[in-house]
Amino acid sequence: MFRPEEMVKIDVITLNRYKDALLTYLHEAGLVEIRELDVKIAQRDTPNEYHRKAASYSITISRLADFLRAYRKTRGGGIKEFFFPKEKPKKTYRYEGIEKLIKDTEEFLAKAEPEIKAVEGRISSLQSEIERIKESISILKLLSVFKLPVKYLRHSGIVEVSVGSVEKVKFSALVEDLKMATEGRIALASRDAGDKVLLVIATLSRDHDKVNSVLAKHSFEKIEVPDGDGTPEELVTDYQRKLDAKLRELENAKKEAEKLAEKYYEDVVFYQELMENERDKASVLPMLARTNMTFALTGWLPRVDVPKILEGIKKVTKGKAYINIREPTKDEIEEIPIKLKNPRWARPFEMLTEMYGVPRYDEIDPTPIIAFTYSFFFGFMLTDFMYGLIVGIVAALLVKGHKKFNDGTYKFAYTLLVSSFFTMLMGILFGSYFGNAGDIVLQYITGNPNAHFPRIADTLKDPMFVLMLALAIGLAHLFTGYTIGFIVKWKNGDRKGAVFEQLPWMLIIISIVLFATKNASLMLPAKALFGVGIVLFAIGEIMANGGLAALMIISDFFGFVGTWLSYARLMALALATSGIAMVVNVLAAMVWGIKISIVPLGIAIGIIIFIGGQLFSTAINALGAFVHSLRLQYVEFFGTFYSGDGKPFTPFKSKREVSKLELKADGGA
The missing domain is CATH 3.30.70.2750 (Alpha-Beta Plaits)
Structure with missing residues (x-):
């Protein structure tokens, strides 16, 4: 936690005859990021004829898949499928080398492609003919105003x-x-x-x-002018008969396409995935170096995966491989790929960190911090128990349905689920239940016009309290960032940056807190800390900017003030949520008593306004909370210590949705 995975460099030299098997193993394992070898005494490797065929067949099969997909009868779908998608069944292929795979693919194409292409050609031809007939009918209708036989128009x-x-x-x-x-x-x-x-x-x-x-x-x-004899009106009838006949032919051709989709679609996408993975596997060949008998590769992998990779390489090459594992050097710090390492509860929040940029190898991973601060800020801005409950229910369903995929939907829903708990907590603290709807119901039940849910403050009646709370939270957030920055710079040997860039703001923030207590005994320490902070800040600006220091001192100091005041958005969005909810409640109350004769029409309209309005308010305010909470992380917080300039770990990895490879190294003969 707080640090990326420890990475090591791996170098492998082995015989050419193991190349395909070794690359296939590494591709399926997905644990090594292969890098380009910088060598001068060996030549670059290149794709062979089988790799080129794989690339060609990938394009061919992709076109077949696109055609069949258009005529495949869909199953499931709808809201249930959105929340609880089904896993695609995977078909196993026993991999015995690229030559055998290409041969199997060619045998499949020899059987399936002619059938699919024939129907595709018929449909394409019929569609073109139908469009031509429709155009002719349109022209004939246009020419009918002349009341002349069409032979006179040629x-x-x-x-x-x-x-x-x-x-x-x-x-x-x-x-x-x-x-x-x-x-x-x-x-x-x-x-x-x-x-x-x-x-x-x-x-x-x-x-x-x-x-x-x-x-x-x-x-x-x-x-x-279309072909034919007679008047345009007469020809329209003839062309309409031709059109109807072609449409019937097209319908029959589409039914044939549906049968072919039922027969071949799953096999087509299966071979498509196999070919696409082979094409992806071939993409690393130019990064390798080879001689007549051997080839070499290099790359990065997490230290924790070293035993597994070593065992796999030795198994694939039957022990005939030179393997070197070494620690990264200081000169390689910027080149080390970053794989984030966090506890299970924080992993989905890595998505938010990666959206900005991963840390460098010598930086702190802020994911565990923003897992809390992002969720808390979201809850502070939305600040309504019922809104949090709605968001939480939707997020919980998505988390449950997508957990097995660990996809982007799952990660996003997880962040919303955690944020919804903070939203409900803040809703309780501020006594907000669909705005003031909870108080209205409580007053109706108790008969007390002043009854209300317990709260620390009413956001609409006590905005200054909420603003002071927001600014206090902002100071704590910024202090955390500057402290992390100080630790990182000091640890990395940048003592000057730690003392003159991070420490001044830490001292200034502490002094502001002491001033805010209004405790007379703390005023002298507060002034001293503020003075020291300003002096260190000024020295740092002079050292960094020379003659422009005077301008930069003013600019950067007020930049800090602006950054701090930016946290006022916590208060602003909390007020916006309460205000919109209250407006919806007022509108519903205005129509509630309307009656037509004895029919209480106003109640029905009021319920519609209330439910629709509150759902709209939930959606629009949740969107605002999502965006502005991210902004406070990316702009204000990350600006204090984080660069996000690391290179994400992109392992050499296969993409398997409908296929599964059984390798000889996994126990095959």
């Missing part, structure tokens, strides 16, 4: 017919230019079509170039 020997539309403002100029270009050899029919004019233009074929030039000049939009 080119015929010495006469060329152009059908299309032009903007109404250009119509007159177009006609004049056409008459001039053809010397009057033109026949024209037009119909109004909103802001455009629909035209049928007949000219001599020999005037083709002149006519086209004029049409282009006036942005004439040509229309391709």
Whole structure:
């Protein structure tokens, strides 16, 4: 806790014939982050033909999967599936080498791909044909205003017919230019079509170039007249029959696609995952170095996993491997990947730390601290027992349903669940139950108009108390941050930074607390601490900024004041929650007594307003509490000591949702 996992460097040299098996083992174990080897006496490794085939088949199978997914009958879903998703069944594949895997994949594709592609091609062709027919019907309906057989709207020997539309403002100029270009050899029919004019233009074929030039000049939009004989109305009927027939064919083709999805989908995504993992596995090959007989790799892994990795490598290579495990050097501090290590109760909060950035190897991991402060600030801002209860129920259901996946939903819901307990606690302390709804109910039950739930303060009536409490919490939060920063810098050998960057603010904060007590006996120590803090702060600014120190002293001091005052948002959001809840209660009370004859319509409307309004208030205020609580961590708190410049540990790891590899090293023959 407070420190990342201890990491060590691993170097491995073994025979080329174990390369695929060793990389597969490491990929499935997911415990080593492989790094690029910096060598000059050996050559870089490269993907072979099987790796290239895996990449190609991954793309091919992905397309098949996308097609089948569109026609797969979905099962489950809905709100229950959201809270309690089902685990996907995993199919085991006995891995005997990439050559065998590629061969098995090719055999599957040889059977499945032609069937799927044939139906996909039919559906694509039918959809294109249907769109063409629909477009033809649309054009025929448009041309029906001319009451002419469509054969007169097409080119015929010495006469060329152009059908299309032009903007109404250009119509007159177009006609004049056409008459001039053809010397009057033109026949024209037009119909109004909103802001455009629909035209049928007949000219001599020999005037083709002149006519086209004029049409282009006036942005004439040509229309391709559909095939067929008869009037547009008659052809619409014929095309509609063709459309209905094609739609029936398409429906039958889709049913075939559904059968194929039922038959092949699970196998397709199974092989897709196998190929994608092979492609991912091949991505590290350029990081390796090789000779004619051997290859070498290097990487980082947590110290706790060393025994397991050593045993696995020796088993895969039958003991024919050179393995070197060593401690990181000081020069490698910035290169060490960071894997956070926290107690189980704090692990979901690692998500919040990682959103900002993981610590460097020589920094403190703030996750256990923000697990408390984030949840507490969230509760302080939401400050309503019933709101906390609603958030807690939703979060508890998500935690229960997603715990087995340990996914982002589980982690986020867990943070909300912990935060909901603080919300309910603060709601009790401030006597808030759907705002003042709890007091209203209590007054109705007791008959006492002054009855109310016990509380330390009313957020709306005692805002100054809440503000002072928020600022006191802010000082404690900032003091914690500066103290951590002092410890880290001192431990890392940056004594000057500890004394002149962290210590001054620690002394100033202590002096502010002593001043706030208004105890006469503490005033002298308070002044002394404040003075020492200011002097150290000024010396630090002079050392860091030289001639600009005077400006930076003013800027940084008031920057600290602004940071401290930023904690007033705790009070502001607490007031906003109570205010919105009270407004909802007032609106519900206003309509409560409305009656139509003897029907108490107001009660029904009031209940709807109350439930809908309070749920809306819960959602909008919970969102505000989430955002602003994060801001207090990322901007105010982390700004006192934390860089977040570490490199996250990204192990060489397979992604398995529907497949499971059985390796020879796991006991296979």
